[in-house]
Amino acid sequence: MTCLNHASLAASLAALTVAADAAAASKPKSPAGKRPAVIVIMTDQQTAGAMSCAGNPWVETPAMDALAADGVRFTRAYCPYPLSGPCRAALVTGRMPFEVGAFDNAIRPNDADMRAGIGHRLAEAGYECLYAGKWHVPEVNLPDSGTGFRRISKMNDPALADACDAALKEYDGQKPLFLVASLLNPHEICEYGRNETLHYGELAPFSTDECPNLPANFMPSTYAAEALTLEHASSPRYHDTYTYTQDDWRRYLYAYYRLVERVDREVGRIVGVLKARGLYDDAAIIFLSDHGDGAAAHGWNQKWNLQEEVINVPLIVKPPKGSGPRGVCNDEALSNVGLDLYVTVCDYAGLTPDPARYRGRSLRPVAEGRQATLHDEVFVETLLPGPGMRGWSVVGKRYKYVLYQWGRNREALYDLEADPGEMVNLAVDRRYEAELNRLRRAMYDRGVGIGDPKLVRNLRPYAETRN
DSSP states (O other): OEEEOTTTHHHHHHHHHHHHHHHHHHSOOOOTTOOOOEEEEEESSOOTTOSGGGTOTTOOOHHHHHHHHTSEEESSEEOSSSSHHHHHHHHHHSSOHHHHTOOSTTOOOOHHHHHTSHHHHHHHTTOEEEEEEBOOSSSSBOOSSSSSOEEEEOSOHHHHHHHHHHHHHHOOSSSOEEEEEEOOTTTTHHHHHTTOOOTTOOOOOOOGGGSOOOOTTOSOOTTOOHHHHHHHHHOTTTOGGGGOOHHHHHHHHHHHHHHHHHHHHHHHHHHHHHHHTTOTTTSEEEEEESOOOOTTGGGOOSSOSOSHHHHBOOEEEEOSTTSSOSSEEESSOBEEHHHHHHHHHHHHTTOOOOTTTOOOOOSHHHHTTSOSOOBSEEEEEEEETTTTEEEEEEEESSEEEEEESSSTTOEEEEETTTOTTOOSOGGGOGGGHHHHHHHHHHHHHHHHHHTOHHHHHHHHHHHTOOO
16 A cells, blocks of 8 residues: 655655546546535544554454555544544534534534534535434434434444445435445444443453553553543543553453454445445545544543544545545545545535635545645644543644643643654653744634634733744
């Protein structure tokens, strides 16, 4: 698989552009104005590294790997908020959770943004809009009205492929298709961690000898944020791993990867339906997850915090056949999936959202080999439910800045090139003060842009120290 990084960017982009132009020239022309089917396949709580195409030897994901082989895999894709409800609010509205008022799983985005949601936008543009599976904005299942979509299945992973097949059997092709297939797993790791019954059947028995090794960043980083200690202590139902031994953590990882494989089988079944119905080749297919999981890194399970395993998510775009390169791994393009998905889907549908309101960027030019970069920085926000504390992160090409509202070591700076496991907090090292201040100012500017008074108040002292 070709991999684009900073060093190879210029040469690779030139080669990809030539290849894309050649492919486009040799492809039969579509009828004027014909728009492709757009298919979104989404998992829940899958970290970016939980795919075999990402080089993970502990998990096998042939369906996800096959999508990556037919398109572009973005290794630097981030969720806007590491919790299902707020992230999905962003995916639907194209705006940050703070902007639409979605701070937890129970809060509905404001009405104006929901009326401009992606289902409404594409329905108004003439698309047949179908939704299968988990919704969670905030209802778990898609409401009967008010979204622009027609529900073809409630949340039920094993039933989704059959529901898609039944709906597509009736689809007459008179309108272009927009289909979202939203799967639950590997979210069942939450039930596993609480020793609760899994939704779709228990895992087969296994021994510790079969379990993965602990990650290299299993221990806390230097100068770790007190905010995370407070969250662990005040939310035992979510973080009942505080009694875990190292072998318990290894079993957790084994279970997590089996749940990823469980959902990969459903992804494969959905793709099989698309192929059987003749829709796969000419469709734009976007695969992603809403957020990740701690996956034992720094002794963390579940979500909410701002470490890479929690906020870095899978993202694959398979463009319509002949319109872009295949089998490309892009290490350069920073993406905020919550903002970029909306703009990307609109792009394929021939729509151009107002850039003053929608800060996302279309993934289509990257997927088609016409460019290799996207954002200079992406922003992530969170609310730790135990202490009721907000947190923010800005991720750049190399460095990542994290800020929590209060507590010891509330700031962190990581060099993701030299320290991808985030083990060394450089915020206390004066040699990195210039980079720290640059990212503080970038975060402050974003706070001003979205009207976030708490973020602005936390960073105002640095706003006047501009270079």
